[in-house]
Amino acid sequence: PLYFMACSEHFQLFTSTRDLFQYKVIMKVRAMCELTGHRGRVWSCAWHPHNDLLATAGEDKTIRLWTKANDESWKCSHVLTEGHTRTIRSVSWSPCGHYLASASFDGTVAIWNKKSGEWECTVQLEGHENEVKCAAFSKSGLFLATCSRDKSVWLWDVDNDDEEYMCASVLHSHTQDVKRIAWHPSEDILASASYDNNIKVYREDDDEWISTATLSSHSNTVWSLVWEPPRVNEGSSSAVGSRLASCSEDCTVKIWKSFPPGNKEGIPTKGPDAAWKCEYTVAGVHPRAVYDIDWGGQGFIITAGGDDAIRIFRENGDEWNCEHTEYNAHTMDVNCVRWNPKNVDMFASCSDDAVVKIWTIETS
Numbered sequence: 001p002l003y004f005m006a007c008s009e010h011f012q013l014f015t016s017t018r019d020l021f022q023y024k025v026i027m028k029v030r031a032m033c034e035l036t037g038h039r040g041r042v043w044s045c046a047w048h049p050h051n052d053l054l055a056t057a058g059e060d061k062t063i064r065l066w067t068k069a070n071d072e073s074w075k076c077s078h079v080l081t082e083g084h085t086r087t088i089r090s091v092s093w094s095p096c097g098h099y100l101a102s103a104s105f106d107g108t109v110a111i112w113n114k115k116s117g118e119w120e121c122t123v124q125l126e127g128h129e130n131e132v133k134c135a136a137f138s139k140s141g142l143f144l145a146t147c148s149r150d151k152s153v154w155l156w157d158v159d160n161d162d163e164e165y166m167c168a169s170v171l172h173s174h175t176q177d178v179k180r181i182a183w184h185p186s187e188d189i190l191a192s193a194s195y196d197n198n199i200k201v202y203r204e205d206d207d208e209w210i211s212t213a214t215l216s217s218h219s220n221t222v223w224s225l226v227w228e229p230p231r232v233n234e235g236s237s238s239a240v241g242s243r244l245a246s247c248s249e250d251c252t253v254k255i256w257k258s259f260p261p262g263n264k265e266g267i268p269t270k271g272p273d274a275a276w277k278c279e280y281t282v283a284g285v286h287p288r289a290v291y292d293i294d295w296g297g298q299g300f301i302i303t304a305g306g307d308d309a310i311r312i313f314r315e316n317g318d319e320w321n322c323e324h325t326e327y328n329a330h331t332m333d334v335n336c337v338r339w340n341p342k343n344v345d346m347f348a349s350c351s352d353d354a355v356v357k358i359w360t361i362e363t364s
Helices: 017-024
Strands: 003-006 011-014 027-035 042-047 053-058 063-070 073-080 088-093 100-104 109-113 120-125 132-137 143-148 153-159 164-171 178-183 189-194 198-205 208-216 222-227 243-248 253-259 275-282 290-295 301-305 310-316 319-326 334-339 346-351 356-363
Touching: 027 073, 027 310, 027 319, 042 346, 053 088, 053 346, 053 356, 132 178, 143 178, 153 189, 153 198, 164 208, 178 222, 189 222, 198 222, 208 275, 243 290, 243 301, 275 319, 290 334, 301 334
Parallel strands: 042 088, 042 334, 088 132, 222 290
Antiparallel strands: 003 011, 027 356, 042 053, 053 063, 063 073, 088 100, 100 109, 100 132, 109 120, 132 143, 143 153, 153 164, 178 189, 189 198, 198 208, 222 243, 243 253, 253 275, 290 301, 301 310, 310 319, 334 346, 346 356
């Protein structure tokens, strides 16, 4: 049987009641709570990988840790100070959740832990010649990557037992400011995004880190990027990490797909490394620059940008459709959005308006 549904613009044809039901599900987003306390813009937020704990950081040179008070509210449990002398641009948890890395405009990266019983900065990494924009631990926990306005990406060998971080490599693959780095969800493969409009991919080769691919399609600064994560409740998959999503000053989002050697599509590769192709571009949806992007375990991509809005996209066949736009999500630019790894219906955002918000997805 065939089923028809009338909407304001067209009739939609369905071949099953299951498709009909899926079409009728409407996504709604609700702000559960607003977290205030930061002075000045908030640049970054990061969920703890295992616990109900959110880290935020920004212009006031502090890191705030927020814990869940009840189902609808969160409270600030700690304020970490004295780690940096200038704006903190990003925060990121280690996979084990015992360590927090913060990157600052003061040119340093701080590593925080609470081995003593209280959160404190126990390691300060120096070496970048300018503002550090991002720091991130690899999924294995063996490496820390940092990137900077000095156009470089640094790789550090991590020994948390002795609290030693040794510089393993300094990469100068980009020609401009490196805005963001992101680790593959299961392998020690790194990607970076830059003011030079390009994305680079790296791996270790005989104790040296090398650039294996350049992804070029954006026409302006690439602000952020994220790997496709494992899907919730689907176990392991060979497709994990086979795609990247990026967002840009050019107001687009791009989905990139990797093609390993011997791929069935016949796309040529060099040596053991995959070739990359842009498989889809989301254009004409964001009216201003897209500053951040995250890919959730439920398959949704979320974006934040200069129009003060948050958008959620769902993959539909060969396309990505905007399922929801939360206009005026903040009163100023939205700098960061992050899905909660423990609850795929929850995400956090932070903004130039000095506010952090926690949101939940509701369907009807």
